[in-house]
Amino acid sequence: MSDTHTLSLDDAWSLSVRILESNGFSPDHARAIARTIWQGQRDECHSHGLYRLLVCTHTLKTGKVSANAVPELTDAAPGLVRVDARGAYSLLAYDTGRPVLIEKARKQGIAALAINHCYHFSALWPEVEAIAAEGLVALAMTPSHSWVAPHGGTKGVFGTNPLAFAWPRPEGNPFVFDFATSAAARGEIELHRRAGKAIPEGWAVDSDGQTTTDAEAAMKGAMLTFGGHKGSALSAMIELMAGPLIGDFLSLESQAYDAGAGATPYHGELILAIDPKIFMGADHAVHSQRAEALFDAVLGQGARLPSQRRYEARARSEASGTVTIPQALYDDLQALISE
Ligand code: NDP
Numbered sequence: 001m002s003d004t005h006t007l008s009l010d011d012a013w014s015l016s017v018r019i020l021e022s023n024g025f026s027p028d029h030a031r032a033i034a035r036t037i038w039q040g041q042r043d044e045c046h047s048h049g050l051y052r053l054l055v056c057t058h059t060l061k062t063g064k065v066s067a068n069a070v071p072e073l074t075d076a077a078p079g080l081v082r083v084d085a086r087g088a089y090s091l092l093a094y095d096t097g098r099p100v101l102i103e104k105a106r107k108q109g110i111a112a113l114a115i116n117h118c119y120h121f122s123a124l125w126p127e128v129e130a131i132a133a134e135g136l137v138a139l140a141m142t143p144s145h146s147w148v149a150p151h152g153g154t155k156g157v158f159g160t161n162p163l164a165f166a167w168p169r170p171e172g173n174p175f176v177f178d179f180a181t182s183a184a185a186r187g188e189i190e191l192h193r194r195a196g197k198a199i200p201e202g203w204a205v206d207s208d209g210q211t212t213t214d215a216e217a218a219m220k221g222a223m224l225t226f227g228g229h230k231g232s233a234l235s236a237m238i239e240l241m242a243g244p245l246i247g248d249f250l251s252l253e254s255q256a257y258d259a260g261a262g263a264t265p266y267h268g269e270l271i272l273a274i275d276p277k278i279f280m281g282a283d284h285a286v287h288s289q290r291a292e293a294l295f296d297a298v299l300g301q302g303a304r305l306p307s308q309r310r311y312e313a314r315a316r317s318e319a320s321g322t323v324t325i326p327q328a329l330y331d332d333l334q335a336l337i338s339e
């Protein structure tokens with residue numbers, strides 16, 4: 001028997017919605033969650049693709065996340081829209097706040113969306129890409145659980161704290177990067193554990209503070225930041241900007257709130273949108289071309305842009321109309337369908 005399973009893109013969508021709805025998520029939440037999971041799988045971001053259905057349904061079973069809370073939007077200031085997710089996953093809150101964020105950024109050049117009281121499991125690139133599709137520059141960040149040791153330490157303080165950025169381009173896909181500020185996303189370690197594979201050195205230390213390549217020991221110990229003290233400082237910035245600044249939890253507080261349930265992290269998210277037409281002024285087209293020269297200088301020497309792999313994966317999935325996942329994951333997903 002093959003150790004992989006191929007599904008059509010349509011079946012990946014309907015399987016995701018069916019699992020989420022049959023486990024109790026409201027249709028609106030199920031669709032908002034399924035959209036980001038489906039996009040992740042389509043772009044071969046396996047740590048935030050169909051695998052996350054296991055995480056979302058587990059979190060629902062812990063009784064922590066709301067399956068049906070309706071997000072509450074507040075127009076907090078000319079440059080700030082807040083959406084209270086009211087204890088649900090972040091995606092519906094993001095969908096609720098994005099149109100107002102875009103309108104505000106277009107009106108005054110820059111605006112922020114603060115999402116509060118949300119469970120957050122998703123990749124951030126779908127969010128910044130959606131804002132770039134409107135011609136705006138976007139930056140998004142969020143804490144998680146305190147799995148990551150500060151540079152020089154061995155105990156978790158920071159989350160895996162992703163940072164995502166999108167820059168709209170005159171032609172084609174936007175320039176997008178999206179990375180955890182840990183050496184790798186927690187999801188990558190989870191996938192290594194599921195596959196019984198060793199993790200690379202430099203990702204984590206065990207509970208005695210010793211470097212480890214054992215995924216299980218890494219999950220019990222502490223993850224490490226990317227780029228040493230630089231990733232550590234960026235991670236601290238994300239804690240502050242998407243934590244206390246917006247009146248929400250740090251990763252340490254999210255971990256304490258979890259109280260061993262093993263649920264998705266619970267905290268806030270900060271998303272900024274900038275209208276380049278307002279910032280660049282009358283010479284917008286000229287400055288936009290200068291940005292293109294930067295990308296040409298990268299590509300011209302054989303280096304690649306971030307998201308190039310992802311866009312190629314997207315084109316491949318769309319051409320074949322399919323996605324492929326491990327058979328063991330497919331079996332686990334089938335077991336999640338409750339009638
Ligand atoms: P990766 O290290 O796989 O990739 C990070 C970024 O670097 C991507 O934009 C990637 O583009 C780019 N990149 C990779 N290799 C190169 C290269 N050789 N040259 C140029 N660019 C390159 O991601 P992470 O493991 O750090 O994160 C994975 C996902 O996990 C992210 O989407 C993140 O949002 C999510 N996450 C979510 C969290 C949450 O709390 N919600 C917490 C932590 C992570 P490409 O994709 O094209 O390779």
Ligand code: PYC
Nearest residue numbers: 121144160185186187
């Ligand atoms: O992969 O680090 C991760 C992660 C944390 C929360 C969601 N994904």
